[in-house]
Amino acid sequence: MITVDLHTHTIASGHGSTATIGQMARAASERGLRLLGISDHGPATPGAAFSSYFQNLAFAPREHFGVRLLYGVEANILDGGGLDLDNSVLARLDYVIASMHRPPRSVIYHGRDDIEAYRDRNTKDYIEAMSNPLVRIIGHPDNSQFPYCVHRLTDAAAECKVILEVNEASLGPDGYHRVAGLDTEQNYRILIKLCKKKGIPLLISSDSHGPDRIGQADRALFLLREQDFPRDLLVNEHPELLSVPRQPLRSSQPAQTGPDTGALPLS
Ligand SMILES: [Zn+2]
Ligand SMILES: [Zn+2]
Numbered sequence: 001m002i003t004v005d006l007h008t009h010t011i012a013s014g015h016g017s018t019a020t021i022g023q024m025a026r027a028a029s030e031r032g033l034r035l036l037g038i039s040d041h042g043p044a045t046p047g048a049a050f051s052s053y054f055q056n057l058a059f060a061p062r063e064h065f066g067v068r069l070l071y072g073v074e075a076n077i078l079d080g081g082g083l084d085l086d087n088s089v090l091a092r093l094d095y096v097i098a099s100m101h102r103p104p105r106s107v108i109y110h111g112r113d114d115i116e117a118y119r120d121r122n123t124k125d126y127i128e129a130m131s132n133p134l135v136r137i138i139g140h141p142d143n144s145q146f147p148y149c150v151h152r153l154t155d156a157a158a159e160c161k162v163i164l165e166v167n168e169a170s171l172g173p174d175g176y177h178r179v180a181g182l183d184t185e186q187n188y189r190i191l192i193k194l195c196k197k198k199g200i201p202l203l204i205s206s207d208s209h210g211p212d213r214i215g216q217a218d219r220a221l222f223l224l225r226e227q228d229f230p231r232d233l234l235v236n237e238h239p240e241l242l243s244v245p246r247q248p249l250r251s252s253q254p255a256q257t258g259p260d261t262g263a264l265p266l267s
Pocket of ligand 2: 074
């Protein structure tokens, strides 16, 4: 269990739950959470809320059932690296997670074509999204359907002070996406190792759609313990890391090769 869970979804995400913010807060309280973040999908997700929902979160309660509440968004990284909410809306939220999903992204990797073109395109789009100073967290950078260069991504995250996520839902039996032998757990092992080396904070999230899985993170915690990831870089232990000022991204880094490259899904 984690007591700070910043990636959760209500009915406003348009799938997976009919839960209200109040029902989410009650579940979080019953499980002993101290901080719950509501991060519904951005408007490009089919069935998700319009931008007016996110604007109105400014009037939502800051505490409910004894749990402190933050309000963010899981914005979609569109083709080309833009996001699906205007910066004027994003700026009013407590934090912005940016993630890749299809839809709205037009292309996913099925394991048949040359992976490098996909990797290059996705890496550029991740870095373009991170160049938006309102983006605080990259959500579930684990999905083998969206291969990317983990060296370039982590270089950029370290440079511009973006947090990366370890997503429990991705690691579950109904989670993402094992493509042509590519594997979510192995993707995370590489990512966690590089984040430890480069001093990049990680956020563990349940990505619970509705109340059922709020606070659940056993698989993610196992992977971090396995690599002895430092607690002082764990946002769940130190939520104040959310407030570290973002830095501008000078340029995207050239790809580095290393011992992790080889045939692994995220080179
Ligand atoms: Zn997502
Ligand atoms: Zn999510």
